[in-house]
Amino acid sequence: MDKRSHKRVVLFIGLLFLILLGGALAAVRWIDTVHTEELEMLGQCILLKPGTEGEYTAAFLGKNSVDRERALRTGREARDKYGYTERFRTFSPSLAAFLPVLISFMLFCTLLTGFLIFYQQKKRHLADIKIFDLEDKLAEMGEENQILRERMAREEAKTKTLVTDISHQLKTPLASLKMCYEIADSGSFTEEEQQTFLRQGIHEVNKLENLTKALVQISRLETNMIRVEGKMESLKKTIRGAVNSVYMKAFEKNITISVDEFEDEKIFQDPKWTQEALVNVLDNAVKYSPPGTEVELRVSSMVSCCLIEIEDQGIGIPKEEMHQVFQRFYRGDRTEVQDTEGSGVGLYLTRKILEDLGGSIRIRKGKRGSIFQISLPKTPYRAQK
Amino acid sequence: MGAMLLETVDLCKYYGSGDNLVKAIDHTTMDIQRGEFTAIVGRSGSGKSTLLHMLGALDRPDSGKVLIEGKNVFHLKDEQLAVFRRRKIGFIFQNYNLIPSLNVWENIVLPMGLDKKKADKSFVLDLAERIGIADKLKSLPNTLSGGQQQRVAIARALAAKPAIILADEPTGNLDSKTEMEVISLLKACVNEYGQTLVMITHDETIAQMADRILVIEDGKVVSQ
Numbered sequence: 381m382d383k384r385s386h387k388r389v390v391l392f393i394g395l396l397f398l399i400l401l402g403g404a405l406a407a408v409r410w411i412d413t414v415h416t417e418e419l420e421m422l423g424q425c426i427l428l429k430p431g432t433e434g435e436y437t438a439a440f441l442g443k444n445s446v447d448r449e450r451a452l453r454t455g456r457e458a459r460d461k462y463g464y465t466e467r468f469r470t471f472s473p474s475l476a477a478f479l480p481v482l483i484s485f486m487l488f489c490t491l492l493t494g495f496l497i498f499y500q501q502k503k504r505h506l507a508d509i510k511i512f513d514l515e516d517k518l519a520e521m522g523e524e525n526q527i528l529r530e531r532m533a534r535e536e537a538k539t540k541t542l543v544t545d546i547s548h549q550l551k552t553p554l555a556s557l558k559m560c561y562e563i564a565d566s567g568s569f570t571e572e573e574q575q576t577f578l579r580q581g582i583h584e585v586n587k588l589e590n591l592t593k594a595l596v597q598i599s600r601l602e603t604n605m606i607r608v609e610g611k612m613e614s615l616k617k618t619i620r621g622a623v624n625s626v627y628m629k630a631f632e633k634n635i636t637i638s639v640d641e642f643e644d645e646k647i648f649q650d651p652k653w654t655q656e657a658l659v660n661v662l663d664n665a666v667k668y669s670p671p672g673t674e675v676e677l678r679v680s681s682m683v684s685c686c687l688i689e690i691e692d693q694g695i696g697i698p699k700e701e702m703h704q705v706f707q708r709f710y711r712g713d714r715t716e717v718q719d720t721e722g723s724g725v726g727l728y729l730t731r732k733i734l735e736d737l738g739g740s741i742r743i744r745k746g747k748r749g750s751i752f753q754i755s756l757p758k759t760p761y762r763a764q765k
Numbered sequence: 766m767g768a769m770l771l772e773t774v775d776l777c778k779y780y781g782s783g784d785n786l787v788k789a790i791d792h793t794t795m796d797i798q799r800g801e802f803t804a805i806v807g808r809s810g811s812g813k814s815t816l817l818h819m820l821g822a823l824d825r826p827d828s829g830k831v832l833i834e835g836k837n838v839f840h841l842k843d844e845q846l847a848v849f850r851r852r853k854i855g856f857i858f859q860n861y862n863l864i865p866s867l868n869v870w871e872n873i874v875l876p877m878g879l880d881k882k883k884a885d886k887s888f889v890l891d892l893a894e895r896i897g898i899a900d901k902l903k904s905l906p907n908t909l910s911g912g913q914q915q916r917v918a919i920a921r922a923l924a925a926k927p928a929i930i931l932a933d934e935p936t937g938n939l940d941s942k943t944e945m946e947v948i949s950l951l952k953a954c955v956n957e958y959g960q961t962l963v964m965i966t967h968d969e970t971i972a973q974m975a976d977r978i979l980v981i982e983d984g985k986v987v988s989q
Contacts, residue, residue: 512845516852519834523770527799682946683897683916703973738956740949742973744941753941755949759895762957 395492402488406481413478542602545709546595549723553591557584587721594725598708601732608650608736610760615686616644618651619677622658626666634671637662642679647686647758649737654756657733660726661690661741661752667720669694669749685739685755694749702743706731737761769796769832770961771820771929776829778815778984789815790826791984799928802952802962804975812984813965814933820963821854821931822846833929851880855922855960857932857951861914863906863921869893870902873921882925889924896920896950912943919947923954930955932964936971948974 418440425436438444560581564574600606623637630637665675673693680687695716697705704710709724711717727741734741734754738761744751778790789812797803807813818824819831822838830837833853841849856862863872873893874884893899896916906914915935922930932951936944948964948971955962964975972978980988 509845509848512848516849519836523799523834530798680942682942683912684895684950685946687942687945699969702969703978706973735956738949738953740945740952740974742945742970744970753945755945757949757953761953 399489399492402485406478406485409481410478538602542599546599549591549595549709550588553584553588557581557588560584590721591723591725594723594729597729598725601729608653608733610648610650610737612646612760613649613651614644615647615649615679615756616642618649618654619658619679619688621651621655622662623677625655625659626662629663630666630675633666633669635666635669636674637666637677638674639677640679643681645681645686645758647756648760649756650733653733654737657730658688658690658754660730661754664726665690665692665694665749665752667722668692668716673748682755684759685757688754688756690752690754691746692749693746696745696749697743699745705743706741770799770834771797771963772830772832772835773816773819774830774832776816776819776831777827778812778819778824779827788812788984790819792829793981793984793986795979795986797961797963799961800956800959802955802974802976803964803979804972804977805963805965805979805981806967806969806972807965807981808967811981813981815984816981817931817933817963817965820929821856822850848880851876851927852925853928855925855927855930857915857918857922857930857935859934859937861906861911861918863914863917865906868903868905869898869909869917872906872917873924876921877925880925884924885926888926889920892920892923892954895954911938912947915939915947916950919951919954923958923960926958926960928960930960930962932962934966935964936968944971 422436422440426433429436435444439446560577563569564577564581569577597606601608619639623639627637662675662677669675669692675693676689676691678689678691680689695714697712698714701712705712705727707724708728710728711722711724731741734756737756739754739756741752741754744753773793773795776790776793777788780787780789791812793816805813805816815824819826822831822833825839831839833849838846838849864875867875870889873889877884890899893902896919898913898916898920901909901913901917906917909917915938919935922932930951935951936947939947951962952974954960964971966972978988979986
C-alpha cells in the first residue's frame with residue numbers, strides 16, 4: 381500500500397468513528413429524554429393522588445400484578461372518554477426533542493455519502509487519465525521500436541536505390557565510351573573519323589571521372605562515412621573560397637560574380653562542406669547563364685541565421701521543376717540543360733550539406749534568372765539521429 | 766499498430782447540402798512518417814485547412830479515421846482528446862494567435878499550464894535563445910513585429926515538445942527573407958527535437974524545403 385491508500389483508510393476509519401459517535405450520542409440523549417418524561421409523569425400521578433405513591437411507582441417500574449391487556453384497554457377507554465386525542469396523536473415530546481438530532485444526523489449521512497461518491501468519481505476519473513497515460517506510454521515504446529525497425533529498413537532501401545542509381549548513372553557514359561572505342565578500333569572508318577571518336581572517347585572518360593568523383597562524395601555522405609561537422613567559423617572566408625573556385629570558369633564565360641559588401645560573422649558551419657555547397661550553386665549559376673551576364677551574391681544577417689542569396693541572369697527554372705532539382709540525379713529535360721554537362725548531383729549534395737548543418741535552401745524566381753536562398757543558423761545545431 | 770505517426774483513412778468532410786454541397790475533404794487517405802517534414806500544397810479553397818484541422822483533431826470528420834500513433838483520435842472522449850491534443854500536437858497559425866494581455870513568456874508556457882505540467886524552464890529559455898526572442902520575453906505581443914510574433918508562436922508550439930507540429934500558412938504575413946528564416950528555423954528545431962512537421966501552404970517555394978510534398982485539389986490528395 382502506498383501513502384495515498386493509507387491516507388484513504390485513515391480518513392474512512394475517522395469518518396466511521398464520527399458516525400458511530402454521533403449515533404451513540406443521539407441514542408443516549410433519547411433514552412435520557414424518555415426517562416425524564418416518565419419520571420415527570422410518575423411525579424404528576426403521585427401529586428394528584430398523594431395516598432397511593434407505592435402503587436404508582438410499582439406500576440411505572442412494571443412490578444405490580446395488573447394484567448397488561450386490561451391496563452391498555454382501560455387506558456384506551458380513558459382516552460376516548462376524555463378526548464386526549466391531541467396529546468396522543470402528536471409526537472411524544474421525547475421524539476420531538478430527538479428530531480433535530482435525527483435530522484442533522486441524516487443530513488450528515490447524506491453529505492458523507494455524497495462526498496464519498498464524489499470522491500470515488502474523482503478517483504475513477506484520475507485513474508482513467510492514468511490508464512490513458514500508460515497506454516500512451518506503451519504505444520510510444522512500441523512506436524520507438526517500430527521507428528528503429530523502420531529506420532533500418534529505410535537505410536537498406538536507401539543503399540539499394542543508391543547502388544541502382546549509381547549503376548544507372550555509370551551505364552550511359554560507359555556505353556558511349558565503349559561505342560567510341562569499338563568504332564575507333566574497326567577498320568571501316570577513315571583515320572580522321574577514328575581520331576574524332578577517340579577524342580570523343582576521352583571526353584566520355586573525363587565525364588566519367590567527374591561523375592565518379594561526385595558519386596564518391598555522395599556515397600560517403602549518405603553512408604555517414606563523412607560527417608558534416610559544424611563549428612563557429614568566419615562566413616566571409618568560406619564565401620571567398622567558394623567564389624574563388626568558380627571565378628576562372630566565370631571569367632572564361634565573361635560572367636561577373638559580384639559579392640555585396642557585408643559584415644563578417646562567425647557562424648555555425650563546416651568550412652569545407654559549406655564551401656562545397658556554395659560552389660555547387662555558383663557553378664550552376666555560371667553554367668546556365670549566357671555570357672556577359674552577372675551573378676550576384678548577397679548576405680543578410682538575420683536574428684537567428686545568415687541568409688545568402690545567389691541571383692543569376694540565366695535560363696531560370698520552371699516552377700514545377702523547382703523542388704525536383706534538389707533530388708539526386710535529377711536533370712531538367714530542356715535542351716539547354718541536356719546540352720550542358722552535369723550529373724544531377726550538385727544541388728542534391730548542397731541541400732544535404734546545408735540540412736546537416738541545420739540550414740535550408742530554396743529557389744525563387746528572380747528578375748531574369750533564379751535566386752537561390754540559403755540559410756545557415758548562427759548557433760550550433762545538433763540533429764537527432 | 767500502424768507504422769505511421771499520422772494517418773488518415775478515407776476521410777470525408779462535407780459542408781452544405783444539395784446544390785451547395787462542398788466537399789472540403791473527399792475520401793482522403795494519406796500518411797505521414799515520424800520525423801518527416803511534409804508540405805501540403807493547394808490553392809485556397811482546396812480543403813487544405815480543413816484537412817489540417819482534422820489532422821489536429823480540432824474538427825470531427827463526417828466519416829473516415831484519423832490515426833495518430835495508430836490510435837483513432839475520434840474514439841477518444843472529448844476531455845481525453847483535449848489532453849491528447851495538447852501533448853501530441855503543437856499548432857502554428859498564420860495570424861499567430863497570441864494572447865495580447867500576456868507577455869511573451871506567459872504566452873509560451875500557457876499550453877503547459879493548461880495541462881498542469883510544469884514548464885521545463887531551461888528548455889524554454891534555450892528555445893527562446895535559439896529562436897531569437899530571448900530579449901523579448903517580458904514584452905507584450907503587440908509591441909513585436911510580425912516575424913517576432915511568429916517566432917513566439919513557434920516557441921509556444923515547440924515548448925511542450927509535442928510529437929507533431931501542424932502549421933497553417935505560418936509565414937503568410939512575412940517578407941521573403943523573414944519567411945526563409947522562420948521556415949528554416951522551424952525545420953531545424955523540428956529536426957533537432959525529433960518532431961514531425963506538417964505545413965499547409967499555397968507557396969511552392971516553401972514546399973521546396975519540405976522532405977515531401979502533398980498536393981491537394983478539391984479535397985483530394987492528387988500527388989505525393
